[in-house]
Amino acid sequence: xxxxxxxxxxxxxxxxxxxxxxxxxxxxxxxxxxxxxxxxxxxxxxxxxxxxxxxxxxxxxxxxxxxxxxxxxxxxxxxxxxxxxxxxxxxxxxxxxxxxxxxxxxxxxxxxxxxxxxxxxxxxxxxxxxxxxxxxxxxxxxxxxxxxxxxxxxxxxxxxxxxxxxxxxxxxxxxxxxxxxxxxxxxxxxxxxx
Amino acid sequence: xxxxxxxxxxxxxxxxxxxxxxxxxxxxxxxxxxxxxxxxxxxxxxxxxxxxxxxxxxxxxxxxxxxxxxxxxxxxxxxxxxxxxxxxxxxxxxxxxxxxxxxxxxxxxxxxxxxxxxxxxxxxxxxxxxxxxxxxxxxxxxxxxxxxxxxxxxxxxxxxxxxxxxxxxxxxxxxxxxxxxxxxxxxxxxxxxx
Numbered sequence: 001x002x003x004x005x006x007x008x009x010x011x012x013x014x015x016x017x018x019x020x021x022x023x024x025x026x027x028x029x030x031x032x033x034x035x036x037x038x039x040x041x042x043x044x045x046x047x048x049x050x051x052x053x054x055x056x057x058x059x060x061x062x063x064x065x066x067x068x069x070x071x072x073x074x075x076x077x078x079x080x081x082x083x084x085x086x087x088x089x090x091x092x093x094x095x096x097x098x099x100x101x102x103x104x105x106x107x108x109x110x111x112x113x114x115x116x117x118x119x120x121x122x123x124x125x126x127x128x129x130x131x132x133x134x135x136x137x138x139x140x141x142x143x144x145x146x147x148x149x150x151x152x153x154x155x156x157x158x159x160x161x162x163x164x165x166x167x168x169x170x171x172x173x174x175x176x177x178x179x180x181x182x183x184x185x186x187x188x189x190x191x192x193x194x
Numbered sequence: 195x196x197x198x199x200x201x202x203x204x205x206x207x208x209x210x211x212x213x214x215x216x217x218x219x220x221x222x223x224x225x226x227x228x229x230x231x232x233x234x235x236x237x238x239x240x241x242x243x244x245x246x247x248x249x250x251x252x253x254x255x256x257x258x259x260x261x262x263x264x265x266x267x268x269x270x271x272x273x274x275x276x277x278x279x280x281x282x283x284x285x286x287x288x289x290x291x292x293x294x295x296x297x298x299x300x301x302x303x304x305x306x307x308x309x310x311x312x313x314x315x316x317x318x319x320x321x322x323x324x325x326x327x328x329x330x331x332x333x334x335x336x337x338x339x340x341x342x343x344x345x346x347x348x349x350x351x352x353x354x355x356x357x358x359x360x361x362x363x364x365x366x367x368x369x370x371x372x373x374x375x376x377x378x379x380x381x382x383x384x385x386x387x388x
Contacts, residue, residue: 006261014257014270018277025281029288036291087292089230 205334218309232347236340247332
């Protein structure tokens with residue numbers, strides 16, 4: 001009889017001891033919030049532009065942490081997608097920005113200055129403060145700061161903002177890539193029907 | 195000193211837990227798709243195996259043997275291992291959220307890794323087990339596990355892009371590779387006699 005009691009007591013003692021250790025550890029190593037969200041948020045460009053379909057960068061970071069695709073951020077571009085893939089250990093996906101015609105062409109906002117009425121609406125819309133101007137004064141875009149996010153186009157009451165291709169300068173010009181398979185329409189894989 | 199070195203080499207190469215004794219095959223096949231994940235899993239398993247091997251020895255030497263409760267070893271070792279895993283999980287979650295996400299379900303699964311229980315049980319089976327010998331044995335088993343897991347993951351990464359015949363794709367070629375590795379590890383069998 002006493003052997004059984006000793007056995008039960010030993011097991012109970014062990015369980016109580018381990019329970020205490022785990023209880024202490026769960027207090028000691030308590031995690032506040034989800035730290036991965038912070039790390040994702042730090043990589044996003046913080047333009048709060050909403051093109052990913054979320055009301056800002058932090059909600060998008062939370063959504064990525066919950067498994068959404070990480071390629072929905074046009075202002076961040078390919079670099080952000082690559083950094084996020086690195087952080088999350090996921091595949092590098094091509095950037096997904098449905099609106100733009102060609103993702104490879106960088107765009108920049110351009111204000112036709114003689115048509116601008118100085119309403120400041122585009123200034124308020126710009127997430128990166130790339131538009132310069134004051135009320136009743138002509139506005140203009142600082143091309144170096146513009147991320148090409150489109151957000152200033154809709155608010156403009158006189159439609160004087162165009163999205164143009166970023167002009168090529170001596171510093172950014174490169175040779176065209178050779179036209180291989182898929183570069184010309186008649187060579188596209190789905191058209192050739194392999 | 196030589197004795198511990200022999201135990202270490204024996205556990206890592208000659209009596210490798212995965213390829214010679216066929217323990218712990220579940221994480222071996224499950225987490226070996228990417229080298230990075232495999233490294234994370236190896237680190238976590240190394241920590242848990244060494245810790246639980248030592249804890250199991252202490253439980254054995256100071257609780258089970260004095261009270262003549264040797265028949266309770268399996269259940270008390272399972273308890274010890276579960277606590278060690280739970281503790282590691284809390285620690286990893288706090289220290290490296292990324293590793294925590296990458297390991298995912300495999301971290302709690304270390305609990306059911308038969309290599310961990312196998313080490314603890316094989317340890318106390320030797321009549322002259324000491325604290326240092328069980329520490330070395332646990333560490334050796336863990337290093338052996340890490341070695342073959344990382345080697346195997348590196349091979350599977352290359353196999354994933356190789357032109358494998360249709361019928362052998364996926365787990366089949368993985369198991370064949372594991373068999374060949376096991377065959378190769380048989381070559382160590384003459385190295386030490388324990």
